[in-house]
Amino acid sequence: MAQQLRPSKPADKQPKIDWSRRQEAENFAETVKLFRQGKIDHDMFRRYRLQHGAYGTRMTDDYAMVRIKVPAGQIYPYQLEKIAQLSEMYSIGSAHFSTRENIQLHWVILEDVSEIMQSLADVGMTSREACGNTVRNVMCSPMSGVCKDEIFDATPYALAIAKFMLRNPICQGLPRKFKFNFTCCEKHGMIRIVDVGLLPQIQEIDGEKRKGFKIFLGGGLGNRSFVGHQLEDFTPVEDLLYTSMAVIRIFDRMGDRKNLSRNRMRYLVDQLGWEKFQNLVLKERAIVKATQSVIVKLNIDDSVNEIQRPISVTDESTSIPDGYARWQKTNVEKQSQSGFNSVFIGLEAGDITANQLRSVADIIRDYSAEGFARNGFSQNIVIRYVHDDDLTSLYSKLLETGLAKSGSLTMASAVGCSGTTSCNLALTNSHRLAKEVQRKFLELNFDEDDDLRDSTVKISGCPNSCGQHQIATIGFYGGGGRHETNMFPNYTMSLGGKFDEDATLGHHTARVPVKRIIPVILKIIELFKENKQPDDTLAKWIDRVVKGNESSKITSVEDIKKAIAPIIVPPKIEDEPDFYMDYGSDTNYHTVTGKGECAA
Amino acid sequence: MCCMIDSDIPIINSKILREKLQENSIRIVDVRRDQEYQQGHITNAVNLPLAKLLADDSPEAIQKIAQDLGISDETPAVIYDDTFGALSSRVVWALQYIGHKDVKLLDVTFSQWKELGYEISTEVPEIETATHSVKINSEIMATAEYLEKVKENENVVIIDNRERLNYLEQHIPGAINIPYRTLATDGKILRTKEGMKTLLKNRGISEDAEIITYCGSVGTLSGLAYYALKSIGIPNVKLYVHSFKEWKSLEKPIDKQENANYWDLSAE
Structure with a gap:
């Protein structure tokens, strides 16, 4: 087998934003202690715990699920390696990729959560505001930046909104959770089923091409589901933050804080009627703009990501591994950048072992020209900027680690x-x-x-x-x-x-x-x-x-x-x-549930 | 105690061992399988595949193993493995159990030793057999009977060192779970002292408690936990060496996390 040595690998890419705040880990450990000593009541502790991304676990107070936020789904190899290690140390040896681009560690002993937070801070990550009545993880289509149908890349805007909202006093105690989704195109995002959904647009105003969004408000899935309404024809990027703040302020002021089952913003929109809600938002936006004591702006980092085909040992052999054609057909999308592909790695219901996480980290380093990956919307991982010539070799690596399941982009990935x-x-x-x-x-x-x-x-x-x-x-x-x-x-x-x-x-x-x-x-x-x-x-x-x-x-x-x-x-x-009997059970079925925390 | 600093803590730093490598007075024991040992081991190390000790771990058998390896009552011994320190811990514990006073756990695995660039060799040293006494150190051992008797005591903490899902599925009533993976740190088989203390502090485990560790069957993973606790100077630690396998075979009570299908979250 002829092998060709390309120049040595570049160092790991570093994320541009550090989401962590180390002090929160120590505070969390202290607060757990006070709770165990009975010095903090149950409800107050639960709110605090959720604010920090630790969700309750079925039928027990002893365990938590730690939801690690991954804004815009951007995840770096050494972060995956850290999560692999944490899953073995404090969880079940597997991690879970969610439908909202988070990564979850289940069955963590409550007293160990602070250790996870410490370690996440080492790699610039946080679980803060991943649960609770806050702005949850800001999602962005995994194809943003590489989608053939997109008008511009929304990723820098998604990251800027995430950065602005995280730990921001305006959204620490909302009536209920609040979700932003950015997309590249209608097909790849889920913009009409969230509180705020955003689709990039360009409009010519006075002969000048201006970036902006179509913004959809008041959608959401739940016991009662609603499809979002489009706020206006075009919202220029300069108004993105003011619009977001206006919507959050209205929800904060008028949302239902009493009826726990009807307190998402979509119920407010439904109750007021769309036109009234729309008017309120537009007026509130004018007030937000007019009454700032200092200029509040989003910090948009739209510097171009370096794209450099990683350089490692290439397998020059011409043999194509079994199953490649089927996998390629059902897991790979061509990018708008010629010669590059986005590879969707399917996980069974989002679950992945610690060793597989480590393999994915290596594969990103060896094959992705952008040096990081994106969490998808369907409990999957997307490795982008994979060169045409590297696809078969990447497939072989996935086979070795048990991640070469076909059908990621099809009905098979339930x-x-x-x-x-x-x-x-x-x-x-x-x-x-x-x-x-x-x-x-x-x-x-x-x-x-x-x-x-x-x-x-x-x-x-x-x-x-x-x-x-x-x-x-x-x-x-x-x-x-x-x-x-x-x-x-x-x-x-x-x-x-x-x-x-x-x-x-x-x-x-x-x-x-x-x-x-x-x-x-x-x-x-x-x-x-x-x-x-x-x-x-x-x-x-x-x-x-x-x-x-x-x-x-x-x-x-x-x-x-x-x-x-x-x-x-x-x-x-x-x-x-x-x-x-239910799946996974050898005894007759009966319903058992505990108290939900969505409404805490 | 010719070479060991702080002999209460039976763990030796790899750098210190390296400096002492040429002193023939130390017996270094590699507890991997024979083939692995033959392919290369720490210079001057002899081989004791763990299976040999587990085949018969009566005090007399351990005594014979020590003597055959040339370990007398006075011979300083250092044990290592390539299985995150769990196998070597079990051997250190066995030697301490028959009363050996100067045996240490190497704080890195063989792979980590190699990564450090330290000396390895394929040469097999000559062994002169030695004489070793048996003075049972019963304080470090817990039997099922003992565990059952003390487990309700307020000052007793029982730690299960198996992986989380195994613990959820079944464990000794009242035991808490610290999976063995929690005990290591990057590049070493054990956490830093500070890290270990924080873990216990968060869990509300007093350093004055009597702590009993156990794992699946032979006391390897819990052996590692035993030394993790010893590494921060906890005085009263015992290893329930025959662990959960024996507990179950004796049909002792078992607890389980009910009403949840946690196994289905695993991607294994």
């Missing part, structure tokens, strides 16, 4: 929230179910089927929406069902959800027992295959069915219900005991 693996609110093991669905889909080669590619499966373990089931082509949320005297995990299925420019919430279709979910999905795919048009996709077909625009044998959701009805009939417990 999303599942943490469910009963760690969450107090969960009713079902949605996390394991997502893994089971993914395994089945890959076994059936669904990832290679172009008809299914643009569809999604997303699963939540309760009616809340961490698994984002409402925007899935086929979405599920967990609950309990009963047959005779026995309970079984029973999911509510919704069809036809979308998060692009026609953002639509899924249509509740049927309740499906957990052990029938895979057969039901397969049945729906079968119906689609029998009735589809040439060049049709599952997502388009379901969209027509849900909207009553389909003219084949299946014309409505009712027809789908009829077709799956025989599959979902509960069997007698003695005929099929497994039906009454």
Whole structure:
């Protein structure tokens, strides 16, 4: 095997922003002690804990989940190595990539959280305001800067907003959590399902091309979900901060602080009506601008990232590893920069071992010309600026570390929230179910089927929406069902959800027992295959069915219900005991939940 | 005690050992497998594959092992491995258990020693057998019976050193969990003293407590914890050497974290 030695590797790229504040770790340790001694009451401690990114754990006060914020999803190799080490020292030896570009460490002993914070400070990271009634992690599309359809790169603006809001007094005690999503284009972001969603635009004003955004307000997923409204035709970048501040000030002043289940901003928008809310924002923005005692500005760092193809030992052999074509088709996107690709690494429901994290760090160093990676929106990692000539070699490395699963960009990569693996609110093991669905889909080669590619499966373990089931082509949320005297995990299925420019919430279709979910999905795919048009996709077909625009044998959701009805009939417990058990459990199902913390 | 500073703390700094390498009076013991040892070891080290000690860890068997390795009551001994110090800890503990007074745990693994650029060799030293007595040091050992008797005592802390998921799944009632990975620091098998003290302080563990460590089956991971605690001078530490495997086989009570499917969060 001929090997060619390229010049030696450059040093690790360093992030431009240090998000940490070391003092917070010591304070946290002290506060835990006071709480254990009974000197701080439970509610006050919980608020403090959440503000610092430590979430409660299922049925216990002894453990926490530490949510590490990754603003705009930008993550550096040595940060991944640190998280690998922390997962072994203080967690379960695996870490979890969330749907909001955070990285989570589960089952951490509360008394050890401060040690994690200390170590995060060593690599410039923080968990501050990753939970609680604050501005949560500011997301940015993993394709920002490399997307073929983007107008300009929103990343510097996402980072600037994150920097401005972190620890800022204006957002430390909001009525409820508050989320910003930036995107490159409609397809790659989720701008219409958050409090503030931002899409880059350029408009010519007085003969001058000016950067700005389309801003969407008041969207969000949850027990009741809403699609965001566009504030105005065009918001120039100079108004980005003032608009953001105005929205936060209105929410802070008028949001519902009493009714815990209705205190996200989307309920305020719904209650006031969009026009009234819109007017309030525009007026408030004028006031914000007019009443500043000092000029408040975003610190936008739009210096160009250095792109340098990393230079290591190249494998010159011409043999292409098994499975490469399938992986390449379903995990790699061409960038707008010629010769470069973005590689999506799929994780089962977002989980990755410590050793795999270390391998990813090495792979970023060896293959990414920008020297860092991005967390994706679907519990995945995106390594960008990979040269065409390096793809096969990168694939071999992923194979070695067990991360070469195909189907990252397809329906096969099902999303599942943490469910009963760690969450107090969960009713079902949605996390394991997502893994089971993914395994089945890959076994059936669904990832290679172009008809299914643009569809999604997303699963939540309760009616809340961490698994984002409402925007899935086929979405599920967990609950309990009963047959005779026995309970079984029973999911509510919704069809036809979308998060692009026609953002639509899924249509509740049927309740499906957990052990029938895979057969039901397969049945729906079968119906689609029998009735589809040439060049049709599952997502388009379901969209027509849900909207009553389909003219084949299946014309409505009712027809789908009829077709799956025989599959979902509960069997007698003695005929099929497994039906009454959740995945990952060998005892009969019963619902157990603790108190949720979303509303703390 | 010819060479060791602060002999209450049975840990030796790699730099100090390196300076002493040529003194034939120290017996350095490599506890990796024979093949690994043959491919290169710390200069002058002899080999004791851990499996040999585990095959029979009666005091008489340990005595014979010591004698065959040329370790007399007075021979200073240093033990190392390449498994984050867990295997070597178990051997240091065994020698201390039969009453050896000058045995130390090397504070780095063989890989870390190599990374430091320190001397290694493939030469196998000649061994002259020695005579070693047996004076059982029962204070450092906990049996299942003892553990059961004292576990409710206020001043007793039981530490489970297995990984978090194993602990959640089942553990000795009342035990707390400090996974063995928590004990190391970059480039050394143990935390800094300050780091170890902070860990205990955060966990509310008093340095005056009687601490009993255990792990899965043979007292390796918990052996490392034993020396992590000793490294900061904690006086009363015991190793429950036969650990959770024995506890289960004796059908003693077991606690479990209920109503959560934490295993499904693992990507293993």
